[in-house]
Amino acid sequence: MRINVIGGELERNEIDAYIKYAGEKYPGRQLTGLDIIIDGEYVDLKVHFGDMGFQRAYRSADYLVNSMDKLNDAKQSEFAQKQRHKAEE
Numbered sequence: 001m002r003i004n005v006i007g008g009e010l011e012r013n014e015i016d017a018y019i020k021y022a023g024e025k026y027p028g029r030q031l032t033g034l035d036i037i038i039d040g041e042y043v044d045l046k047v048h049f050g051d052m053g054f055q056r057a058y059r060s061a062d063y064l065v066n067s068m069d070k071l072n073d074a075k076q077s078e079f080a081q082k083q084r085h086k087a088e089e
Contacts, residue, residue, distance in 0.1 A: 001031055002048070008038035022047050 003015060010018075018036055022045060033048035068076055 002033035004033070004035045006035060006037045010036065010038070018043070018045060021045075 005015065015036065019034060022031055022034055026047065029052070030050035031047060032050045035046035037044040037046065068079065071079065
């Protein structure tokens with residue numbers, strides 16, 4: 001993972017704490033980099049993620065979701081009744 005400290009210096013234990021915080025805030029995401037931007041007494045974090053593949057996307061009522069579980073029963077039923085078209089590869 002690439003770590004950049006901008007605008008000052010931090011001790012290793014502080015950097016490790018920010019890495020841990022980012023990992024806990026974004027579980028399941030692959031962290032590829034972290035910019036720690038020091039601005040006086042404040043610190044901003046810019047987190048960089050690895051690419052995420054997806055298996056399929058569903059479009060229903062102008063919402064894009066990656067899982068049918070996010071739709072209510074009526075929308076799931078409506079989606080099940082729609083005609084499906086094969087995507088070209």
